[in-house]
Amino acid sequence: MANKFSAAVVYAVFSSFALNFFYQPGHVYASGATGAAQVVTELVARISGHNILPISASLILVNAPLFILAWRGIGKQFTVYTVITVVMSSVFIHFIPVTPLTHEPVINAVFGGAIMGFGVGNAMKSGISSGGTDIVSLYMRKKTGRSVGTLAFLVNGVIIFTAGVLFGWEYMLYSLIAIFVNSRVQDAIFTRQKRLQVMIVTKNPELLTKKLVNRFKHGVTILHDAEGGYTHTSQTVLMTVITMYEYQEFKDIIQKYDEHAFVSISENVRVLGKFAEVED
Incomplete structure (x- = not known):
């Protein structure tokens, strides 16, 4: 809990610095909900x-309807940390x-993008969301097991x-630089x-399998009758x-439902065929 709260503070500080020191003065637009x-x-300023x-x-107005979506479709704890x-x-x-x-403007785009990227990356590493398209993506993944990678692009x-229309097409290019960085x-x-790739040695395979499949919509392979080399049990x-985005929640599930499980994790694995998606 403390780790997530501190990550929220770090994101808040870095996003405000990026926006108020670089994006707004340079008429550069951020990505996602901030943009x-x-x-x-x-x-509103142009119209009024x-x-x-x-x-x-x-x-807050942009994220408000997404908070409701997260509360109903993703989870209360996730929504609370996102709101915070x-x-x-x-x-x-x-x-x-x-x-x-x-x-x-180029310096504003590069440094603003770098600072914002650090804040967002640190938040995601701690298992929290900065709102915006992340909420919709997680909602769709939970409901269908599929990602919506084109959403953020659109x-x-x-x-x-809009940046090009409001400020000139050169600012569209500066915003592209900021989003890329x-x-x-x-x-x-x-x-x-x-x-x-995660391998879990457990005495509660049915419970863990149910929780993992329900939460992540990925298939789980079960290997029975494995014998411990030391205990021979x-x-x-x-x-x-x-x-990686699911790692923190995966770790929480393991700690909650089988804290004595032995977990081995391999990074940068390649998967051929479907990414183990299952239907509800």
């Missing part, structure tokens, strides 16, 4: 002629003043197109699609493949 909040704020809706408020992360980020964005460090496409730094810290080995 969508920038779009909403700017459109006044800055009546700060980005901090827009960020988004609200803290909004508070920091509101109270940290917009401070232009440079008027060079949302970011709308965001950078963001993704590269994020991947350097935490690669959500990296696949892990009969054990069961479960083998499955998960993504």
